[in-house]
Amino acid sequence: MRFIHIADVHLGAVPDEGKPWSSKRKQDLWDTFAEVIEHAGEEQVDFLLIAGDLFHRQPLLREIKEVNYLFSRIPHTKVVLIAGNHDYVHPHSYYRTFRWEDNVYFIGNQEIEKIVFPKENVCIYGASYWQREIREPVYDKIGDLEADKINILLAHGGDAKHIPFSVQKLCDAGFDYVACGHIHQPEMLAENRIVMAGALQPIDVNDTGQHGYWEGEISKRGGVVRFYPIRKCEYVHLPVAVHPNMTNHELLEKLSEILSYAEPFQIYKFILSGRKSPELEIDTAKILELEHVASVVEDTVLDYDFDKLKETFDNQMVGRFITAMQAKEPDAVTKKALYYGVDALCRTMRHL
Template sequence: MTVRFIHTSDIHLGKTYRGSGCDAQRYQDFFATFAGIVADAIRERVDFVLIGGDLFHTGQILPKTFAKTIEILQPLKDAGIPCIAVEGNHDWIHRRDSVSWMEALSQLGYIRLLRPSRTADGGYLFDPFDPEEGCGGHIEAGGVNIYGLGYIGSQAGNHISRICDAVATKRNILLFHVGVWTYSPVEIGNIKPEEAMPLSECFDYVALGHGHKPYIVNDAQGRPYAFNPGSPDCVNFGEERYDKGYYVVALEPDGKAQHEFRRTSPRPMLVVTANLDGAANATDALERFKVEMAGKLSGCADERSPLIEVRLAGKVGFHPFELSRDRLRASLCEISEPLHLEIKNHLSLVAGGGGEEKVKKSLAEIERDVLGELIGANSQYQGRVEELTRLSLALRDLVLKGDVEGEELLSLLSSGGEPCA
């Protein structure tokens, strides 16, 4: 029989902007989006729901986040619709002697958390899911065999053959928190398309997660076999360019997946550039800023307060610090009342000298140059100066935003890559 299910991923429950004054509203956004997906699952009477990882924004969540998650999942449980999930890099707990929130949800029967065991020689064992223990690597639902594998990092490509070797059934789905290069917008935790290809021979549908941009991967014959729905809400600035939603899938008896991408309606997120080139003083710059923002925000018809990132650009005749965040926000609020505002100041100070205009470097450029010199002074980092400079600045930005836990920062350092989605 045809099996129908919903495939979503990267929900990021618990995400907010700490100390920005919009914590409660932004926190609620992600729960509202997830509740809409659950309501659709019940309305469509699907056979099951798949979550491809990163249900939570961090592994260490607040008790109220756990309680609210149960509240949203309760209708699925009452309707008898299994919610099958794997752990992503965000909701994975690093201390394995502790019970994670995902494990707790599974033990309470709100999700079926899939996590395989390993053999002595590094192979995979997808043991049947044990509802009493709330664990296992494989579950049968609606006549389909579902295998689950959470985030395993940048070496995931080396595990594909071992995953396939452990599968002995037909009509299979793989739930896997991994990205595919050239499709995924993130730079770590990916596998190459050619590494992923053997999965198309073992699985009718590979349910991906990790990258927040939706995409579909075809096999050598052009059959779509791997699907990433992306995040159903805008988690980070830059994602306003992506479609947001989830898949409603009908898996036919012959293994063909009829998929429909259903769009969600996240709070508007805008990234705008204000060109202040030539402004002689801060007052002049603020007036120009207001005029530019009025033009660029005029097309936003959504009544919800937007999330805005403003990038200031240009050569100006005053110190960039004079345009403080408070002054810019006050000016912007005369046009639009953003729920959250981030300022990226890339202004350069212009100073006269010898009858010629001399442009001083921006603060961001000075920071990058100093870091590069410090890193390059150590011979063991030769050839990696740009990569490590970028990583250092990324870590700095994450710490200042208060958007990650210490364990996630350690994971990022050990990977040597950029922040994960």
């Protein structure tokens, strides 16, 4: 059987809210999802597997209707989905009452449920979240599988608060394929058998790297699955070196030059490192005004001449502090404490 596997679509999210491009990013989530649906129809895949968090929060009725219409356009593909920790089955959730298209199978129970598809000789197992956190290893409780059928598990989790699971235990359980969701980085956890889909598109600046969908084919003899990236957006974390003589104007010119070589779909988080002058207050607000900059992190150290400061303020607090810190083991913690301590003392002196 042939399938497409996605998760963490997060429809309704507004990535980079407040930024000039946030409305486009919100629409990109819907457009990307629609593109995957269209591709599933063109390829006539047997199953579309959605491993949780189709929505970013409790879905609105109009949103479920939009999604259901898209599913109706691929009647030859069976859509199987579960609710994740973001779109969990709330007591008033529309998931409880909505009537899906005939080709859609929503596994809404909080206990493991099995759906058998005789024509394709497939059994699909899964359970939905009924609250935001589930700390129990739910997937360890699945009993014997149907040995003569292709056994697939829809799994959403993988950390301590969201259904922790062991890759080895899932392999030992005998699943032919485990379609995972929740972690936003795509990863093949066990070759062609257990796959973390990753977010279909990145949701925030920390969702770095490529995102997209997985497509594969499996039988009782084994299978193969491949990742297909969709590049509507890609977040890039980029370290940028600062030097002691650098000014804000120079830094802005340097960052602007970097951005001039960026791909249109790239959005940056700049991580400023190196040594800066004690007099320089980096204007991060101005940097955030640059196009396609979502975040700025300053991780610089101040370029103090400790020997000169110690000599100048020999019998004062600054001099005594430097002497005491330099007498300690010169590890990373001591070095940071020296920089931050001297900076605090010098700032205090400047304001006296």
